[in-house]
Amino acid sequence: MCDTCGCEHGETAHEAAESRRIPVIQKLLSANDQAALENRQHLKAHGITAFNLMSSPGAGKTTLLLATIAALREQTRLGVIEGDTASQVDAEIIAATGTPVVQINTGGGCHLDAPMVHSALHALPLDALDVLFIENVGNLICPVAFDLGQNYKVALLSVPEGHDKPYKYPAIFEAVDVVVVTKADLMPYLDFDLEKFRALVHGLNDTAPVLTLSAKTGEGVADWLAWLGERFV
Amino acid sequence: MHELPLTEDILRIATQHAAGKPIIAIYLVIGDLTSFVDDAIQFYFDLIAPRTLAEGATLHFRRVAVRFRCRSCETEFAPVNHDWHCPACGALGGEVIAGKEFLVESIEVATEE
Ligand SMILES: Nc1nc2c(ncn2[C@@H]2O[C@H](COP(=O)(O)OP(=O)(O)OP(=O)(O)O)[C@@H](O)[C@H]2O)c(=O)[nH]1
Numbered sequence: 001m002c003d004t005c006g007c008e009h010g011e012t013a014h015e016a017a018e019s020r021r022i023p024v025i026q027k028l029l030s031a032n033d034q035a036a037l038e039n040r041q042h043l044k045a046h047g048i049t050a051f052n053l054m055s056s057p058g059a060g061k062t063t064l065l066l067a068t069i070a071a072l073r074e075q076t077r078l079g080v081i082e083g084d085t086a087s088q089v090d091a092e093i094i095a096a097t098g099t100p101v102v103q104i105n106t107g108g109g110c111h112l113d114a115p116m117v118h119s120a121l122h123a124l125p126l127d128a129l130d131v132l133f134i135e136n137v138g139n140l141i142c143p144v145a146f147d148l149g150q151n152y153k154v155a156l157l158s159v160p161e162g163h164d165k166p167y168k169y170p171a172i173f174e175a176v177d178v179v180v181v182t183k184a185d186l187m188p189y190l191d192f193d194l195e196k197f198r199a200l201v202h203g204l205n206d207t208a209p210v211l212t213l214s215a216k217t218g219e220g221v222a223d224w225l226a227w228l229g230e231r232f233v
Numbered sequence: 234m235h236e237l238p239l240t241e242d243i244l245r246i247a248t249q250h251a252a253g254k255p256i257i258a259i260y261l262v263i264g265d266l267t268s269f270v271d272d273a274i275q276f277y278f279d280l281i282a283p284r285t286l287a288e289g290a291t292l293h294f295r296r297v298a299v300r301f302r303c304r305s306c307e308t309e310f311a312p313v314n315h316d317w318h319c320p321a322c323g324a325l326g327g328e329v330i331a332g333k334e335f336l337v338e339s340i341e342v343a344t345e346e
């Protein structure tokens with residue numbers, strides 16, 4: 001029992017009155033941002049342009065990477081970091097093309113962070129790469145909050161997910177440099193409203209182009225390759 | 234799940250600024266556009282704060298709603314549910330001018346008598 005007033009809380013409850021407010025104003029995730037800055041410098045020193053691919057699970061990141069590798073491997077030295085909560089499935093698919101790849105397993109974690117990418121960079125032959133694709137963990141929510149040190153952020157949205165997603169996940173569409181609508185071959189079977197989707201994305205972000213493609217049929221892939229090609233250093 | 238590294242950051246920043254004094258409260262500002270959930274931060278805080286300067290500290294959350302600035306007429310407005318139209322000119326969406334905040338604003342520490 002407290003000696004000061006006999007209450008049940010003990011002395012500490014009263015000490016709280018003797019307090020002082022200290023202004024801080026410090027951005028959170030600064031440790032991640034610092035690691036991202038180091039990754040960015042590291043990549044720059046090796047002349048590598050890095051792309052962070054983000055989408056829901058199954059939107060078609062790995063499939064688009066395969067199409068991209070097939071188109072560019074002769075002229076550009078590509079590397080891949082695969083982020084998944086578990087398994088080597090995606091890394092094995094990429095490795096089968098002969099492309100250097102490192103799998104990060106987050107063990108249930110819902111996004112990649114900059115320190116994870118830092119470790120992965122050390123496992124890649126950086127001197128032998130021009131371009132690095134980082135496939136983030138399939139998730140529309142948190143990956144975008146974690147800077148990885150990439151040069152460009154890419155959001156993929158597949159046609160079956162629906163055109164209303166910018167309402168529900170505005171942060172990712174607001175933050176990326178390009179939005180890629182995937183699985184365009186499925187348009188005839190679904191009620192995806194491309195113009196509505198484009199208007200919502202541009203409502204949030206008037207600088208990111210909205211590209212449409214199908215990695216299955218190859219339709220639109222050339223526009224994606226052109227967008228990429230303009231960004232290689 | 235992703236609130237753990239964030240909560241560690243909160244604790245680290247608060248401890249740095251407390252300069253050895255017991256922390257009574259931490260004031261956070263979190264925009265609605267960030268994906269961070271108050272309850273999850275509180276959950277991890279209760280796990281990691283014991284035996285630190287912030288043991289028993291109260292977390293105060295100030296949420297900041299998303300606001301747009303219309304790209305056509307510069308009117309500032311809050312989107313309502315799935316209505317993103319500018320109330321002045323009807324344009325859709327706008328530059329996000331609030332809702333991305335994400336910081337420790339201040340802390341309250343105990344002072345000796
Ligand atoms: N119809 C159609 N299916 C596609 C297309 N692209 C990918 N898919 C299919 O969609 C499924 C998921 O594709 P992935 O490339 O594995 O998707 P992901 O985004 O890498 O998935 P996670 O890594 O698990 O998040 C696979 O069955 C693909 O064959 C496309 O353009 N059209």
Ligand SMILES: [Mg+2]
Pocket residue numbers: 061062063090135
């Ligand atoms: Mg994949």
Ligand SMILES: [Zn+2]
Pocket residue numbers: 303304305306307308319320321322323324
């Ligand atoms: Zn307007």
